[in-house]
Amino acid sequence: xxxxxYTIDDEALREELLNAIHGSGAFRMFKDVLRRNxxxxxxxxxKNEVFKEIAIQWCKENEIEYEE
Numbered sequence: 001x002x003x004x005x006y007t008i009d010d011e012a013l014r015e016e017l018l019n020a021i022h023g024s025g026a027f028r029m030f031k032d033v034l035r036r037n038x039x040x041x042x043x044x045x046x047k048n049e050v051f052k053e054i055a056i057q058w059c060k061e062n063e064i065e066y067e068e
Contacts, residue, residue: 001030004046013037 001021008014013033020029034040052068059066 001027003050004043007046008039 002018005014005017005021008017017030017033020026020033031040034043056066056068058064
């Protein structure tokens with residue numbers, strides 16, 4: 001979530017997202033900020049891309065072939 005926050009150009013929005021990911025209920029607050037700013041699609045696309053990168057790296061490290 002933190003890495004996603006740093007992809008946001010709008011400094012105020014970036015800070016709001018970063019502040020939302022601290023303490024209890026952080027994910028709920030993060031999602032609320034995403035919804036209010038119509039960023040849910042961007043978040044899910046970013047999250048999926050990061051998961052894909054992690055999986056590809058793991059496959060490479062373990063010498064496992066993969067298809068994209």
